[in-house]
Amino acid sequence: MRNVGFNADDLKKIISSSIEKTQKETRWSYTINNNCMIVKFEDNFINLPKILSNYNNAPSIKSGSDNFEYGLGPYYVQSATQDEILLRRKNKTKNGYDAVRFIKYKGYDELKLYNQNIEDFNRVYVTSVPDWVVKEYKPYPVQLFQTINLIINLPDKTTRSIFYNCMDIHSVRSALMPEQKEFLDISNFLPIGMPGGSHGRASQNCMLDNTGPQKNHGRIIFANYRKEASKNLKDLLDVFSKKTGIEIAFKDISESELIETFSDVPHPYDVYIIALDATDSTPLPFIEPFFTDKRLIDFKLTDLESIYNNLSKVDDFDSTHFDEINKVVRYLQEEHFVLPLFQESRMFYYPAHVKGLKHTTDLLQYPEVGDLTL
């Protein structure tokens, strides 16, 4: 593959060759104007990004900042298997990481983490970071655009209200992250730093009466994918059950299992803790999981559908759009579907020999491997 002289004709050849090899029946068309190729697919050709990423001149999208680009940026995919992905830098550097190897990691107790000559531990849970890394690496505090929320997928608003108002936020997050002492409080499930997000805690008013929750709902199931927090959460829910009289069944499942259930209606699980984060610089990803087919809750938010649909078509958000987002957020909280617990704030660690750590320019709040210099 050539490193230089890549043009629209080359791209056309790659695409047509790829289609020929993998999905012959795909219908597509293109126009080339001034070395710019516009491709239209009439059929879904989902393999294209994967194919393109395998080239050392794999395309990426420039962001508003010179120092950041979407996609794989300076890397391309050299190989990808179920257990490992190897990225290779398009243009070698003298003082940077030219290859990045992603290793499949199942959980905090997996031994693989300790004996694979791994340097970057910033993709694993804070509690799983080895002690020697904490001791020897350079710490780098990060406040992520990620909020941890309790999703209350119950049809009965009274029961939702009990969960929302009487579930002690401090207790829940302590049970979930026992080693973390300080949490960044948020008043809604939008992170601070994103329009609509703000400091504070969700307003709670726990008023229990003798009527109790609707009995016809049956037993409520709490789904947990954080195995290490299982016991703490069980204990917490036991206390909560005694306090509120709501019978709660506890279920440990994997993260992927939980995500798969989101396409089932009704969901098999009623209450669970989940992280919401943005992969874009707009707050849309935070409300999106409440409207798509794979939803976090069983209920269709009919009144808000039109708002979401409009917002999903907007490229550049302005204050009006932020107001719309806030309206949706406010609704979900007022209906007690989402109880915001905290904004993810953690320590990242970088090897001591890494130089020139920079505060990144865009969505990411931490330096990426590609930006590091040795």
Add this chain to the structure above:
Amino acid sequence: MKTLLLIAKYNGRYILLATLLFFLFWHSLSTYQRIERVHLKIDTLFKQEANTVEKYLRQGDLIKLKRVMWSGMLNEIEYMTLLPLVFKDKMLDHVIVGKYDIDKLFIITKKTRVVWNGLQTAEVKYAMDLLKINYLCIKDSYLLYTFFTLIVLITIFYSSTGSIRSIQHIKDNLDLLIKKWNDNNIHDLQTLWDGIRKTSKQNRIPDYYLRIIRKIMESVQIATNLEKELEKNKAIAQTASQVAHDIRSPLSALTSMTSMFETLPEDQRIRIRTAVQRINDIANDLGRKKIDHEAEALEDEYSVYLLSGLIEILVTEKRMQYRARHELNIETRLGTESYGVFAKIRATEFKRVLSNVINNAVEALNEKGDVIISMERDGLNARIVCSDNGKGIPADILPKLMQKGASFGKDGHKESGSGLGLYHAREQIKGFGGNIEISSEVGKGTDVIITLPTYTEPKWFMPRITVSKEQLVIVLDDDESIHQVWQDRFLEAGLAENSIEHFKTPEGIIAWFKDHGPTIRQNYICLCDYEFLGIEKTGLDVIDELKISKNAILITSHFEEIAVQKKCEGLGVKLIPKNLAGYVPINIQPTALSQQSAQGLRSATTNTETGTILRPYCILLDDDEMVRLTWETIAQQKNLSIMTFAHPKQFYDIIDTIDRATPLYVDSCIGDAIKGEEIAKDFRERGFSHIYLATGFKKDDFGEMPWITDVVGKTPPYLGL
């Protein structure tokens, strides 16, 4: 180009320093301006973007806020922090962009305010790396830097041209004048000065330089005069030294002959003796004009000195000092006993002490009288006696004289001292390991006796001449009178007249050796002068050329010169001071001695070719040179022939030629851990019948020794004869 080179040579470093200072000043200014420019840009940016910042703070849009900040991240800025002052609930405590970990050593921070509608919404702090800013300044403006630095350099060079040319003019003129001076075209200072003034007017040389030149010229004139004076003095000193040298040889002859005038009437003898002394004093005084700085410096150090030499010089000084007193006689009586007496002393101090002693003696004489300084060997000590025939010192005063502050007989004298002289003299002599005693008789005179421990003679010194009757004595000296001295001395010692050969020039002896060298083999000694009139070659050169160092003895008045001593040591040649030629002991052996014996080792060998059996009066085996010398001296006085050996090996070399009836005197400890009593067994077995153990130990200290005739002391057995 020449001017440029001169500027570079004389002003180069100052110009570079000035340029460097200019560069630093300009660079500092540039750096400061750059920092200020950055601040102005940041200030302007946040003034322009104040509404945007306020909007994003209100919305809580971190991303967009960061984008605004990034737009202000100039190349000079390392990181920037924004501290929200409004809408704090919607934003992080601080927003930061830029580098995360930086070395804060050269970091400077500045801040600016973000104000919207009169309300400060945020504060922005940013940090800059001074090193980076300096680097950027140079990188961005290096062409400008180079250009201006060159301009500065050229300006300074150009401004220096005038002054350098003026200096060059002066230098050229001075060079010309110096050349003229060197060429002896200008001898007169005034003419030279007039020439310079004329030149300076033509070239407009400032008066200040002229004054300097004038001063330099005066200094040069003084230096030239001094140099001429020095040369003159040097020539005088050399002439004086040469005259002294020339006088000494006939003087030695004259001195040795004075003993023959005993038949003359006393007044004539005294007149002759006084005349000889006077000539001797003149020679010494002239000789001292040639200053040997090295020897002079050594006088303050402890060193080994020939006492007779020091005494002679001092007495000469004293005679010169008191030459106005015609009826005062100061003289030395240094016989053969005084020859070769060395002591380890500080010469300056010793002469001071002896000078004081002589002064005291002179003072005791009033106007008329004799002061006699004599020296003799007293066992291991030298005994120097200063005698006067003055008024003497009462017996009750004598014990107090050496006390601090005591004095006697100085009442009427202006020069009367505090009495510290004798006290100090005694302290000084004690410091040399010796002593001072005074004996006096009222009306007859006073004797001051200085005792000093003697010291082994230096390697270069010849303690005595030992020669056999069969050996040839060759004398090389350009002075007829010194030939006469040696002739008389050897004849007096018993050598046949035909055993002495005389040469006056080096060429003569060299030619003679060519003819006779092979026939005389080693059976001769050569007494060689050091300095020859009008000939560059020295006696040592002749010895070296003829390869006769084993048989040669240097006779010179330059014996105190270190260079001569070292050269003698290097060649293995012994030395006799010329003025002591009349005193050196001469020992004539009945048969031939080896050359080693002639050199003073006193180990005898027989003439095996003739098969002669030797029958000396006695034989001494002792490693102590002093003991051997004492035995030999007394034997000579008694006109006895003895043989002495320092080591048994030397004796074994000739043992077969010795009559077995000869008495053997053997020391108990002969050196190299050899026991005399043990080796004597072998002598007895070889047939010697009279073997004595000459030792300091008592007879009872030894066991039964039937081979030993007797245990005796170290006194020569013939002392009482």
